[in-house]
Amino acid sequence: MVFSFTYTATTPDQLPADEQELCARALEACEGSYAPYSNYHVGAALRLSDGSVVTGANQENASYPCGTCAERTALHYAQSAHPTLTVDAIAVGVRGEGQESRDESQDVPYPCGMCRQALVEAEQRQGSPIKVIVVTAEQATVFPSAACLLPFAF
Numbered sequence: 001m002v003f004s005f006t007y008t009a010t011t012p013d014q015l016p017a018d019e020q021e022l023c024a025r026a027l028e029a030c031e032g033s034y035a036p037y038s039n040y041h042v043g044a045a046l047r048l049s050d051g052s053v054v055t056g057a058n059q060e061n062a063s064y065p066c067g068t069c070a071e072r073t074a075l076h077y078a079q080s081a082h083p084t085l086t087v088d089a090i091a092v093g094v095r096g097e098g099q100e101s102r103d104e105s106q107d108v109p110y111p112c113g114m115c116r117q118a119l120v121e122a123e124q125r126q127g128s129p130i131k132v133i134v135v136t137a138e139q140a141t142v143f144p145s146a147a148c149l150l151p152f153a154f
């Protein structure tokens with residue numbers, strides 16, 4: 001058995017216009033981040049099936065497990081407020097400033113395992129893939145489906 005998928009690795013300015021706009025919304029959403037513990041400010045933007053965009057940012061807590069990632073903040077809001085719509089794409093971005101001490105490869109905000117699980121179940125629930133776009137100031141990676149990121153999901 002082989003598990004494989006095709007993804008795109010490029011720069012943000014080479015993305016199609018609609019994906020660039022979604023990435024811009026994700027980066028703007030970083031402003032809503034509350035990340036005093038990690039100083040890692042992440043934003044997410046979801047494009048829904050009616051064309052609207054829902055955003056979210058990571059929300060940390062002194063009791064660490066209480067915190068929520070940007071992806072799930074946005075996804076769960078979208079599912080709660082717009083239960084009849086599907087999610088076509090999600091862009092995840094990280095604010096660059098204040099990250100000088102980090103290795104750039106660690107700054108790429110690939111979704112964590114919990115968010116991958118949440119996105120895969122959203123795909124299963126809606127019966128269609130969610131394109132995942134992970135963006136920094138210098139690079140953009142586009143996955144055709146969240147399922148690519150989580151083989152053998154729960």
Ligand SMILES: [Zn+2]
Pocket residue numbers: 069070071072111112113114115116
């Ligand atoms: Zn996460």
